[in-house]
Amino acid sequence: MPKKIMLGFSILILVSGMYGEGPTGDEIIRKVNDLINVETAYSRSKMTITTTSGQERTFISESWTKDRGEKNLVRYLEPARVKDQAVLMLNNADDIWMFFPRTQRVRKLATHAKKQKMQGSDFSYEDMGSGETFINDF
Secondary structure (H helix, E strand, O other): OHHHHHHHHHHHHHHHHHOOOOOOHHHHHHHHHHHHOOOEEEEEEEEEEEOOOOOEEEEEEEEEEEOOOOEEEEEEEEOHHHOOOEEEEEOOOOEEEEEEOOOOEEEEOOHHHHHOEOOOOOOEHHHHOOOOHHHHHO
């Protein structure tokens, strides 16, 4: 019986310590923002989109990020219809440039295009940018 009582007290002490003073909401959101916006990063990702008709489309891309997300380059590797298409986002996605390999042209997207979806996904170009938007939104 004394072992059960000691175990109970130990659990009570541990649980009460977990609910002591912790970080504030502002401190937590700033920490999350710092973790998201690293100094430099490279990633290779696969995104599968289910269209309204139920078809699945899969995109494979690689991206490079610099200066805590201020500069971001995304280059599509698959599928063939978007292969080598690239999106350059500068100034935390305030300036968006797209390269189209079929025409060998670079186009600057209009400011309102930041709200448009990337390749039909639920992510907008604005979502792919960084900076303080995460803190301001949440």
